[in-house]
Amino acid sequence: MLGTVQKAGEVLDLFTREKPEWGVSEVAKALGIPKSSAHALLSTLALIGLLKRGPDGRYRLGWRILTLSQVLLSSNSWRQEARKAMEEVVARFGETAHLAVLECGRVVYVEKLEGTQAVRVANTGVGVELPAHCSAVGKVLLAYLPWKEVVRIMAERGMPALTANTITTLDELQTELQGVREKGYAYDIEETVPELCCVAAPIRDHTGEVIAAMSLSVPFYRFQQMKSEYRNAILKATQQVSERLGYMGEIPWLKGETQSKVKGHGKG
Amino acid sequence: MLGTVQKAGEVLDLFTREKPEWGVSEVAKALGIPKSSAHALLSTLALIGLLKRGPDGRYRLGWRILTLSQVLLSSNSWRQEARKAMEEVVARFGETAHLAVLECGRVVYVEKLEGTQAVRVANTGVGVELPAHCSAVGKVLLAYLPWKEVVRIMAERGMPALTANTITTLDELQTELQGVREKGYAYDIEETVPELCCVAAPIRDHTGEVIAAMSLSVPFYRFQQMKSEYRNAILKATQQVSERLGYMGEIPWLKGETQSKVKGHGKG
DNA sequence: CATATGATTCCATTATTCTGAACAGCCTTA
DNA sequence: TAAGGCTGTTCAGAATAATGGAATCATATG
Structure with missing residues (x-):
């Protein structure tokens, strides 16, 4: 539906950190459309403020996006709830915490709290996209999707190996996601970035649907010793949120040894 | 051109902090279009990730906006330059500094550094919109626009009085902007928020065009004593940036007594 | 269980966008 | 200095895609 708007979306997708500025001819070539069509799209997007036309006729993203981003962030109640929980975890361990959602098959970080460097908190990692098949948050978010959907996403985006540990086959992924569902959390042992490990667990809304994932990122050498502490902290935090x-349903991901440690926050 | 995209822009404009969630019928009523048209717009915007469809069929802004915002912020070289200068000013006075641009006739804050509260740096004020006829940054940004453009903007947006000191007539505004151009900076003495004062000055790119304004916000009682120090600091900072x-042209806003204090940074 | 509200689908009409070529500006080149 | 190639921009006919009213489905409400 509305092919024009859809093409406008494709145009917006062209603007990346690597190439944040586009001319009419470039867009036309990249999208395989005539120059005049590209011109119409770009100039209209500039008219509504999503793009900004430079004096040389080249286009960049417009400041209206910042305003929309502000509305988005301030209107999400669960993000603010999650932030509180993240602050506790970060304060306790001094490690970096992330909050992420799945958007069009990609992981998007919506909050980031750094442990040691307290100053440049937001706006560095917030908004960054990552492939979903790696990283602890990605695996958590995929785990609670229908498998068919996961297959579709992987077919569309591919499964590039970011490190030697990255999962690169559907079979491996299926096994991994099954494990995540059973345990209720996911590890990332140098699957996304060398030397970096993460634990992530899902955040559910009142319907029980998984809407986000929270993770704690720790350097490899420190992670091994405290593994279970990190895991329990993330499980407790996500459960609280x-x-x-x-969310009053069962807490299927708190079983066995873990359960005793977080007793008192159980089902309602 | 591309009326469909333009309508998509109108739809996006509906999503505000006050009303971040819209249904199909509401949008149809608000825009005066049939329900089916509103549905097509909303569902397509959701398809490209600018909106997100809730399970109940109501729509909110989508996370793709965060990604775009990230690209926008990381690709703006001058914003990062300005940030450095702002950090110096904030460190020196311990007061809050703002960076703002003009977008579709409104002031949009693109950076904010708080003085005393160092933690919640960004994402609170960044992206917030304000009317342009008040606030120091607004007056600076308007001052270097053609007067006809200013008139058009005021006609479109109106000149609401936010405080007793707010400029509410075009005559007052014209006089004020003339003064800003002559002096090279603008004061805001409780024109936007009671008890709050600001100084702002323009930032120019290599062509000499004013692309942003930087300001320092100080409580009234502290502002009066240090007025000229604040002003000189902002002038020096904006000039550096x-x-x-x-920008190698003349520095028309550095004259008389001020010039001696910032000597050494003059024209190239 | 009936009703009302709102989201979604359908389809013919209509207006819109698409397209390719011509125009105008800018910088490089001879 | 003038020609050449590269941009972004404009225009009018051809063709597709959006429109809008009514019917349908889903969901909350009495």
Whole structure:
């Protein structure tokens, strides 16, 4: 539906950190459309403020996007709830915490709290996209999707190996996601970035649907010793947030040894 | 041109902090279009990730906007240059500094550094919109626009009085902007928020065009004593940034007593 | 269980966008 | 200095895609 708007979306997708400025001819070539069509798209997008036309006729993203981003961030109640929980975790361990969602098959970080460097908190990692098949948050978010959907996403985006540990086949991924569902959390042992490990767990809304994932990122050498502490902290934090969001159902990912440590926050 | 995209822009404009969630019928009523048209717009915008469809069929802004925002912020060289200068000013006075641009006739804050509260640096004020006829940054940005353009903007947006000191007539505004151009900076003495004062000055790119304004915000009682120090600091900071951006022209706003204090950074 | 509200689908009409070529500006080149 | 190639921009006919009213489905409400 609305092919024009869809093409406008494709145009917006062209603007990346690597190439944040596009001319009419470039866009026409990249999208395989006539120059005049590209011109119409670019100039209209500039008219509504999503793009900004430079004096030389080249286009960049417009400041209206910042305003929309502000509205988005301030209107998401669960993100603010999650932030509180993240602050506790970060304060306790001094490690970096992330909050991420799945958008069009990609992981998008929506919050980042750094452990040691307290100053440049936001706007560095927030908004960054990552492939979903690696990283702890990505695996958590995929785990609670229908498998068919996962297959579709992987077919569309591919499964590039970011490190030697990255999962690169559907079979491996299926096994991994099954494990995540059973345990209720996911590890990332140098699958995304060398020397970096993460634990992530899902955040659910009042309907029980997984809407986000929270993770703690720790350098490899420190991670091994404290593995279970990190895991329990993330599980506790995500559970707290889920409950604040009205999730009253069972907590299927708290079983066995883990359960005793977080007792008192159980089902309502 | 491309009325469909333009309508998509109108739809996006509906999503505000006050009303971040819209249904199909609401949008149809608000825009005066049939329900089916509104549905096509909303569902397509959701398809490209600018909106997100909730399970109940209501729509919110989508996370793709965060990604675009990230690209926008990381690709703006002058914003990062300005940030450095802002950090110096904030460190020196401990007061809050703002960086703003004009977008579709409104002031949009693109950077904010708080003085005393160092933690919640970004994402609070960044992206917030303000009317342009008040605030120091707004007056600076308007001052270097053609007067006809200013008139058009005021006609479109109106000149609401935010405080008793707000400029509410075109005559007052014209006089004020003339003064800004002559002096090279603007004061805001409780024109936007009671008890709050600001000084702002323009940042120019290599062509000499004013692309942004930087301001320092100080509580009224502290502002009066240090007025000229604040002003000189902002003038020096904006001049530095402008020069880093390749602005080699005259510095028309540094004259008389001020000039001696910032000697050494003059024209190239 | 009936009703009302709102989201979604359908399809013919209509207006819109698409397209290719011509125009105008800018910088490089001879 | 003038020609050449590269941009972004404009224009009018051809063709597709958007429109809008009514019907349908889903969901909350009494």
